Amino acid sequence: DAGVIQSPRHEVTEMGQEVTLRCKPISGHDYLFWYRQTMMRGLELLIYFNNNVPIDDSGMPEDRFSAKMPNASFSTLKIQPSEPRDSAVYFCASSASGQGANYGYTFGSGTRLTVV
Amino acid sequence: EDKVVQSPLSLVVHEGDTVTLNCSYEVTNFRSLLWYKQEKKAPTFLFMLTSSGIEKKSGRLSSILDKKELFSILNITATQTGDSAIYLCAVGQRRMAYGQNFVFGPGTRLSVLP
Numbered sequence: 001d002a003g004v005i006q007s008p009r010h011e012v013t014e015m016g017q018e019v020t021l022r023c024k025p026i027s028g029h030d031y032l033f034w035y036r037q038t039m040m041r042g043l044e045l046l047i048y049f050n051n052n053v054p055i056d057d058s059g060m061p062e063d064r065f066s067a068k069m070p071n072a073s074f075s076t077l078k079i080q081p082s083e084p085r086d087s088a089v090y091f092c093a094s095s096a097s098g099q100g101a102n103y104g105y106t107f108g109s110g111t112r113l114t115v116v
Numbered sequence: 117e118d119k120v121v122q123s124p125l126s127l128v129v130h131e132g133d134t135v136t137l138n139c140s141y142e143v144t145n146f147r148s149l150l151w152y153k154q155e156k157k158a159p160t161f162l163f164m165l166t167s168s169g170i171e172k173k174s175g176r177l178s179s180i181l182d183k184k185e186l187f188s189i190l191n192i193t194a195t196q197t198g199d200s201a202i203y204l205c206a207v208g209q210r211r212m213a214y215g216q217n218f219v220f221g222p223g224t225r226l227s228v229l230p
Contacts, residue, residue: 004158035220043159043204043220056217091158105218107158 004108006092012114018080021111023092024073033105034067034077035091043091049075082115089113118143120207120221128227133195137224139205140187148208149181149188150218155201162190162203195228202226 005024013019025032033048047057052069060067064083069075079086089112093105120141129135139149148166152159163172165181165188172179176195181188192199205221 042222045217045219048217106161109157 004092004094004106006090006108006111008111009109010112010114012116013082015083015115016081017115018078019082019086019113019115021077021090021092021113023075023077023108025075025092025094026096026106027073029094029096029106030072031095032069032075033093033095034075035093035107036088037091037110038088046077079113082113084115087114118207118209118219120205120219122203122205122221122224124224125222126225126227128229129195130229131196133228134191134193135195135226137190137192137203137205137226138187139189139221141205141207141219141221142186143207143209143219145210146183146207147210150206150208151179151188151190152204152206153201154204154223159204192226195226197228197230200226200228 004026007022011019030051031048034046035043036046037043044059046059047067048055049069052072064081065079067077077090089110091110092108095105123138127135148164150164151162153162162177163179165172165179168181168183176193179188179190190203202223202225204223206218208218
């Protein structure tokens with residue numbers, strides 16, 4: 001298994017532009033999580049999905065952020081319009097549910113976003 | 117409010133030293149506590165702890181959980197420069213019918229000097 005795949009690895013964009021981050025979870029995992037990591041705030045949960053349905057988006061900072069999961073193998077996190085304070089590393093992670101889910105998350109390599 | 121606190125936030129040691137990293141938590145519906153190591157990229161899984169007093173070991177790393185006092189420690193003996201990383205503590209809480217959500221601590225940045 002290739003693990004959780006995120007793209008792009010790096011993104012530099014100008015303030016006001018739309019940014020779309022992509023994630024492919026591990027096949028068979030039915031939970032998908034989007035995290036943001038900054039030096040100041042550490043890892044923050046933004047939103048998570050179960051079976052493609054958003055379950056908790058209370059961590060999404062504001063309406064500029066939106067996430068979708070159109071199918072079990074793909075999710076996007078969109079920021080529109082982007083602002084410099086959105087600069088961070090965005091991680092996608094997936095996990096499997098059930099009584100045997102004992103290994104926490106598997107993280108993707110992250111997308112480093114810089115908004116100038 | 118659920119929270120996970122780690123200490124110290126930063127630590128500098130020399131190769132061969134032994135270090136102890138601390139994690140304390142206040143999380144509703146506790147299910148598990150995990151330790152991750154994060155180098156340049158994504159966090160990688162180290163341990164999952166669910167029962168008090170049972171030490172888990174992997175080479176020079178070991179960890180134990182105290183569910184009564186709500187903390188865990190991660191020990192690294194005979195540190196090497198390759199141990200330099202951020203060590204994250206995450207507490208899993210039972211928020212879903214199955215599976216769990218995790219609350220992350222801020223991490224401890226460990227630097228091991230040659």
